[in-house]
Amino acid sequence: MSEGSLDAPVRYAIDWNDPDFYDFDKINAELERVFDICHGCRRCFNLCESFPILFDLIDDSESGELDTVDVADYKPVVDACTLCDMCFMVTCPYVPPHEFNLDFPHLMLRYRAAELKAGKADRALIELTKTDRNGKLAGMMPGVANWASETGNNLTRPLLEKTMGVDRQAALPKFHGKTFALRAKSDGVTPNKDAPGYGRKVALYATCFVNYNNPVIGEAARAVLAHNGVETEVVYPSCCGMPQFEQGDIAKVAETAKQVSTEMAVWIDKGYDIVALTPSCALMLKFEWPLILPEDESVKKLSAATSDITEYVVDIAKKEGLADGLEPLDGGVALHMACHARAQNMGAKAAEMLRFVPEADIKVIERCSGHGGSWGVMKGNFEKAIKVGRNAARQSASSGKTYIASECPLAGTHILQGIERLKMEDKPQIEESQHPIELMAKAYGL
Template structure:
């Protein structure tokens, strides 16, 4: 059978409303079909822990083939998938339109959806997915919440590990008392009417992480765009649903897609571009939502109107040119290209954006950090997450740049932890920023 295709890869809509999607016998048949093809190919052996688990399972079986592997043993393979999409996008020669029609991440998602339908989402994992609720509860008591989750607080972190399975060694994001949506109301940057891109309008989809955990990213994006003549509005109806997607709760994601698309519709009607501030959320709006609710016209329009923030700044630079005033940054930058940025198939836009800063060394790492959303914080996964991310951390140490940044805030945090794990005495940055924050710094904003 011939590998690959001369046509561009494509993805089929998720048939999650079809009863057959949840039929366990049909799911098992598809798992065995796909796993057998993966066993014969093995190109994805170094992407994540799912594939080594699968190949070890087969190799250690009685026949050395899939026929002697029990279906009950498939769960660890599924559990190790972080839905990064890298196997589909970068490695697999059998994705549609190839007749083998492989979509490994969406098959893992289907397994989780079936599992969830039978058993529900485990309590702790469900609480972690409630990002809007957690952010709203934590904001008024951000100091206490951050104290409780601090790595140095052995008492509370020990309790969290014992009661909830969240590894006490895993760095957790901090909360802010002043959310991005709140800060944006009182801090509106003046639009540079002399900038080449004056006339553009963008509605910034704040995302739950930027809104509750890192408003600095949002403020930096807003100031950079204002400097370049772009009028911005901050819009945040709700989380994109990526945390629920990780748990197989497709119905919740569909509801979020429809409601957020409905609220974004007036902005699109008024000629605003939609700019997402984290790559996972951009991926959801652009690609995952249209596959989950393929018949929703508002979702289709939102998908077509959405750009990632790095992609948007590069688009301005290419079409109108950037506003003057950007200055070199001393010390060099190591930029990690997040998996969900790569999955958007837009190229290394974060690196392209940083190279717009004159006379600044930019080193690129294009490999999974190992964190995988909320996956990497749990005790059963944390050591594996560090192992998968070790090549990234090692390369970042080798580059020895002043800044280590990632479009994915959780990946950035995890990379710094990995660097410290390898070389505790190294000069490691105190924080990992989003690349747009360095552009703001270069502008003196």
């Protein structure tokens, strides 16, 4: 057996239509095989809570080996995985094409899919993942929704914790009455015909978060692209399915993938590039959907045509050159590299983009924020999420930069919560984090 592999990671299609995929005996046998390899390596000990839980189970067992760990104790290891993909894409030496064939995140996904099929899933958490429904309902009364979700609201947050399992201390996204898709219909943004990138056309996949929770990210993206000559259309058929993916609802994700890819394929055929505004969504469109529906031609087409927003701006810079007008960002940027941006295997595009700003002063932070999508807001997980993200919070706080940014808006907010809890003098007083495209728009004066 070789120690590690020098080949690029390869992922195989998810065989979710095979009945054996949901067989707990077969799943537990695969968990035992994988966990034993992880125990012998332990390279991922500091990535997330899954691995410390696993290693403590083994170390505290009768034999100090996996053979005396009860199969029932595997579940906490599975529940702690946030599907960040860092073990697969960054750390693990045994991913395919290595003969050990380890794909830890997709094995955790398989376990959750089997739980869902067996009726053992957390129903409250599933309700929280219905982002389109929740966004539309909250958008009808955003003031009330945002008041109710405030961490300092001692009336509603304990109730939300009791009924839905959301930790009362976890910061939650705000909602807007007018979505990004609606704003785009009347904002009058037109491409700069004198810019080097004039002639490019982009269909912006709005994403549920930008559409309902932070339209400013979308507005900044449109402004930056228009300044660089890019014509944009905002398209939002539905959520990408990442929240459902985290809960193992692969059938729902497949349904979403078919719907969205069919609609986006129309724009691709018109000559538009597809740009996603958050990295989790770009990851789904580029990599996860083709593994769920490997034979679907629209999914394949969309995967090949999709870029992350920072990746796309860097592509303009390298091929045509960016439009003039960038000014320095006073005070510099502490830039957190989101896990799902790193998992796209495209390089640190957010940092690369911001370095085009004159006198760029960028502190890159490559540690997990701890948030993990819906995982980090749940009671029982929030304190663990703060602990996992402490290093990222400390690096951000001690950087001395004026801005804290992350391509994942949830991660950025969570880092700020982590900074609040640090025991250090002269902590920065930063009210909100930024998406890198917002800082690019600011540098342009847009």
